Amino acid sequence: QHIGAYNVTLKDGRHITFLDTPGHEAFTAMRARGAKVTDLCIIIVAADDNVMPQTVEAINHASAAGVPIVFAINKIDKPTANPDKIKEELAGMNYLVEERGGKYQSQDISAKKGLGVEELMEKVLLEAEMLELRANPNRNAVGSIIESSLDKGRGYVATVLVQNGTLRVGDIILAGTHFGKIKAMFNERNQRIKEAGPSEPALILGLNGAPTAGDTFNVMEAESEAREIANKREQLQRMQGLMTQKHVTLDEIGRRIAIGSFKELNIIVKGDVDGSVEAMSGSLIKLSKETVQVNVIHAAVGQISESDVLLAAASNAIIVGFQVRPSAAARKVAEKEEIEIRLYSIIYDAINDIKDAIEGMLEPVMKEEIVASVEVLEIFRISKVGTVAGCVVREGKLQRSTPIRVIRDGIVIYTGKLGSLKRFKDDVKEVTVGQDCGLNIESFNDIRQGDIVEGYEQVEVKRK
Known part of the structure; x- marks a missing residue:
């Protein structure tokens, strides 16, 4: 439920950066921001469904931002798929696809089976060529903040998309009411990078706060200048906030x-x-x-x-x-x-x-109850098993069948179930407070020392 940014290299060596925005209608603002920073929109519609309200909204965002649209009609491998019905519905909304004599490109695809995806990329690149997109890499970077968060180990982390120029480690950056010197940069695969050119996404560390997603960032010459502008913007924001506070009369x-x-x-x-x-x-x-x-x-x-x-x-x-x-x-x-x-x-x-x-x-409700809290003390990597965590149970009782979450610095990073639960060499069904245990989590190996593994269960509670 976040905007994700990915840079993909195609077989012919050309690059495309994708911003993936969530589909649920609560995420209007996220999608509006996605449409503002992109050169082209791929609207994905399921072939076995109707054109949903949030799809209409996404199309409207793209039109309002003046961004060319390519339709991808997904799930054509399903027996109930009817791509023609979708094209008819789109035609009813004044979006005629090319095969019906309109100007919008459309491609039937199955993301699951990989059908039609290459043809879709061809159509996207064809649209891009017609747009004649140009950027100058030899200038200070300008771009947009896509997402920002607070990571306890690394401080404030922002995902940015460079739109012009080249962003480098050590640059002084100003975004909204926040600024800072870039300490480190990573690509979307979490590999360290030194710089990011036009249309490349990057994760940057070093800002003094979490800028609002959608803010524009600029590279400044001096930190004092960046600080001054950030402070002025904050003052303005505070004043506007006071002026527009809505109290019930x-x-x-x-x-x-x-x-x-x-x-x-x-x-x-x-x-x-x-x-x-x-x-x-x-x-x-x-x-x-x-x-x-x-x-x-x-x-x-x-x-x-x-x-x-x-x-x-x-x-x-x-x-x-x-x-x-x-x-x-x-x-x-x-x-x-x-x-x-x-x-x-x-x-x-x-x-x-x-x-x-x-x-x-107020009918009965399923409430989540935390039944165990287990702290990871040591990590062992075992070739055929994956990562095994040596833990101690701090609270409650953890059973082998209990669903679990991995929590790092107060933030949930994985939800799943246990692959195994052992005491010494023996498999056990449960461990209780104060006991040591070894556990491995199904299809998750990035567990670290100090993580908390939380066991929870759904309990039915009568509402009062």
């Missing part, structure tokens, strides 16, 4: 109280990357109704901290975390202050839960 509250009991639902949103936080906040605010006002009082990137819990206590709010976890201190304060922390890994679940809470649909 007394008349409005009076009117709502006359209708029935007026309630306010305050929410604090924390997420692993800026795009998700923005999508989540936007979707939750939209849930406001006549009698219930939903306010997102704070939204930020990073793990749930003690100050978030204290803010929630002061403003009577609940905390919604997306792919993040509370720190140990935050969890203790939350228990003491009786603050509800809701953790989600799927954005729609959060939206539906808040919606149900507002509408008062």
